Amino acid sequence: MSTLGLLLQLRPFAKYLLDSFFTRGLQSARDLHGIAVGAVDRRLKATDEACDGRHTRHDTLEMLVNAKDPQGMSILREELTSEALTQLITRSDMVPNTSCAIIYWxxxxTPGTIVPKAAIPEGEFVARHEQPSGYLGESLKTQGYSMAKSIILREQGSSFAIHHDAEVWGDDVEEFNPDRWLNLTPRHKVCFNPFSYGPRACVGQNVAHMEVALIVGPAFHRYVFRLYQTKPESHEGFYKKPDECLVE
Known part of the structure; x- marks a missing residue:
């Protein structure tokens, strides 16, 4: 789909191309769209059948179903499907890729120094958003701060360059030092922008943060892992992706 997005002249003919790169890709896109359509259809049906006119689920799709436009009208089914599809896509790679990288690093x-802070608190069974802990919890806290006007310039620059700026992160910017996240300054918060900023920022970033915390925290709370890789391997695609994380 990325290829067809860049080579628009191929789109009308893609379904006729014998190369499985296109035929399987188009079928996968149809399957993904079908998942979104099915989810919206089931939710709308369940909402209509509820005796009290309300549905018991409390999630993103439920909020979209109940949302109103500026004229007070409900969101059209086609738009609901589009929004559901966006939510599926936005986190489908980010969450597993990030979890893979976090677990590796x-x-x-150094053994015994990071795992206690990455796991959820002793005695807890699952991670809770309202009770954050350690590095993962720090990323979930909502703290108000003002962005400098220079953020407009930074947004036009390279996120990679900003995230490797020693002037911002310190001389150990190339080192894996998660302790840096325990004492964040306003400048750190402004310069950390993997999801971008403003109205065009990633719509799934809050749910992605929550999902990563729910995966990594309980995993290290419940299990002891052994790493079977000497270095992380990755490849460049739509964005940089880790190939795998071999652990026991």
Whole structure:
């Protein structure tokens, strides 16, 4: 789909191309769209059948179903499907990729220094958003701060360059040092922008933060891992992706 997005002249003919790169890709896109359509259809049906006119689920799709436009009208089914599809896509790679990288670097670090802070508190069974802990919890806290006007310039620059700026992050910017996240300054918060900023920022960033915390925290709380890789391998695609994380 990325290829067809860049080569628009191929789109009308893609379904006729014998190369499985296109035929399987188009079928996968149809399947993904079907998942979104099915989810919206089931939710609308369940909402209509509810005796009290309300549905018991409390999630993103439920909020979209109940949302109103500026004229007080409900969102059209086509738009609901589009929004559901966007939510599926936005986190489908980010969450597993990030979880893979986090698990590798935690295990690659000095034994006994990182895992206690990455796991959820002793005695807890699951991670809770309202009770954050350690590095993962720090990223979930909502703290108000003002962005400098220079953020407009930074947004036009390279996120990679900003995230590797020693002037911002310190001389150990190339080192894996998660302790840096325990004492964030306003400048750190402004310069950390993997999801971008403003009205065009990633719509799934809050849910992605929550999902990563729910995966990594309980995993290190419940299990002891052993790493079977000497270095992380990755490849460049739509964005940089880790190939795998071999652990026991």
């Amino acid at each position: 935690i295990l690659h670090g």
